Amino acid sequence: MCENNSLLKKLSECGKELENRNDDLQTWTDSLEELSEIEDAFEPDKRNKLHGKTILDIGTDCVKPLFIALKFEPEKIIGISEDLSVYSFASDLEQKSKLFTGKTKIRLYTCSLFDEVTLNRIKEKEGISKGKFDFVLVSKTLHHPRTGECVAKKRNRKHDCKKDETEKDCIYKFEELATFEKLLELGTRVVVYEFFDPNEEDSDKIRGRGGYFTAKELEKMFKNLAEKYRVELIAPLRLHLDKKELGNIVATLRKVDCVCFYVEEQR
Ligand SMILES: [Zn+2]
Numbered sequence: 001m002c003e004n005n006s007l008l009k010k011l012s013e014c015g016k017e018l019e020n021r022n023d024d025l026q027t028w029t030d031s032l033e034e035l036s037e038i039e040d041a042f043e044p045d046k047r048n049k050l051h052g053k054t055i056l057d058i059g060t061d062c063v064k065p066l067f068i069a070l071k072f073e074p075e076k077i078i079g080i081s082e083d084l085s086v087y088s089f090a091s092d093l094e095q096k097s098k099l100f101t102g103k104t105k106i107r108l109y110t111c112s113l114f115d116e117v118t119l120n121r122i123k124e125k126e127g128i129s130k131g132k133f134d135f136v137l138v139s140k141t142l143h144h145p146r147t148g149e150c151v152a153k154k155r156n157r158k159h160d161c162k163k164d165e166t167e168k169d170c171i172y173k174f175e176e177l178a179t180f181e182k183l184l185e186l187g188t189r190v191v192v193y194e195f196f197d198p199n200e201e202d203s204d205k206i207r208g209r210g211g212y213f214t215a216k217e218l219e220k221m222f223k224n225l226a227e228k229y230r231v232e233l234i235a236p237l238r239l240h241l242d243k244k245e246l247g248n249i250v251a252t253l254r255k256v257d258c259v260c261f262y263v264e265e266q267r
Pocket of ligand 1: 153164169170
């Protein structure tokens, strides 16, 4: 009996390990797929690629920096994530990628976008303290920096914040103007790739910070961003976003689950 229990325990541990390895593998293939949509947003020079450019990858999957380094050879890619330990290969990748990415320095840090002290320390250490990154990449991460009040009641009438002490089912409001102001302080061009399907469960949601966008949230975001900034849609359509185009975009987004765009200050 005792032996059986220990075997069962071992089996369950092996199962978990296998699941983790499978997730790791999925990260590599997902990352490739995402990057094929994102790469046009960098508008790389045909000859000089992204030479001399710097990229901050917020909520990094640790893999995209390697692919970007190999293809576009920027000067530096800094990846930050609230929990790098999710990626068992992160430190190996950071160390061993040096063999192939001679032109690009890749650095990965555990750091939250909201942790200004640590973020400033990283920028200082990496020589970006006075300027901005050329690009800030926010891939499958934009639904996390939710900072406003809980809006979960709009999605589920039964939701009651007062009863949900752990805020497990809360979803904070996405405040696009404040969020992009912060992102544009960090970099000249903010490149966003976002998957959206509010019915899909967001597995790395922390309290109210997370939960995929609804079509309404995206519409509000694009409307507010287009009024203040230069917004260029990359996928599923390539176009400059202005008020006239807003209706088109909203109709198009209904047919897809992913969007890629970039935001810059108005010139
Ligand atoms: Zn709530």
